[in-house]
Amino acid sequence: MVVMTRWLTPDEQRTWRAFLTASRALMDTLDRELQRDAGMPHAYYEILVRLSEAPERRLRMSELADASGSSRSRLSHAVARLEAAGWVRREDCPTDRRGQIALLTDAGFAELAAAAPGHVEGVRRHLFDALRPTQVEQLRQISEALTEHLSRP
Amino acid sequence: MVVMTRWLTPDEQRTWRAFLTASRALMDTLDRELQRDAGMPHAYYEILVRLSEAPERRLRMSELADASGSSRSRLSHAVARLEAAGWVRREDCPTDRRGQIALLTDAGFAELAAAAPGHVEGVRRHLFDALRPTQVEQLRQISEALTEHLSRP
């Protein structure tokens, strides 16, 4: 079956490349800052954040994977490292013998508390300082539409 | 010196998380599709694209690095792999004996031509089909503002 490719218009082309460049540059910058100042990649930071927001600072591995946007495998490896660093602990799940619960230790919480201000400052400087309030609102709507669309059939 | 952290407002918080989730999901999806259909990660695809657009399909390594948003080191490793696959070749630069020129081979061009339609279709489906024309325009302006801002002092 022959299917015609729906190529991008020049405008779309330009938007796509601009988005690619901008989001890559932003993420790279924040990742590098976090690595330099807190010794951890952004993915690990986000795992700690999600744990810190959970009731009792504990979450099932799969919920944590969903919340932090990691694959299960990625999370397994990551939690193994975070556990070695003493920032996270694992416990068996009482209601499901297959399950594991990850919990943020006090040391992990302290680490997060130390890293947060610098990182938030970075997000503000590199992202929000570049945008007008209208654009912030637009970016939110675009992002939400995108996520909505991506999580469909 | 004590510096007060400029925390994020709830609106900014929401925007930041939405953006994070959306861009990660989008990139992951496109990367996975490209890996499945063309056997290469998105970063390699982009290197091939930039080479294909250059005069005579050749670029200095550093120009290629800038154009494709890679670090020099990343590009070195990547080109080594692309060369092993027969898609790219290296040549000495005649005007600067330190320099290297990467050039896209016919095999590489063919590979790219085979991969492009599927990938473009993915970009259209996952990104542009989710947005209204106004939003596409907004996203472009936001992205350009961001890049502009990031490439400053």
Added chain:
DNA sequence: CGGTGATGGTTGAACGTTCAACTAAAGCGG
């Protein structure tokens, strides 16, 4: 019940990226 498929999570290998160290050549000031 007992089988069958789905779910939760881990593992190791292959891969790609980063970081710091390094070589070599170019540019520049005296």
Added chain:
DNA sequence: CCGCTTTAGTTGAACGTTCAACCATCACCG
């Protein structure tokens, strides 16, 4: 022309991610 700094690019090790295979347990249904 000689040192000094800068630029171009590579290298290897450490790290993080992906992918596929895997084990264990659970849930459902005949």
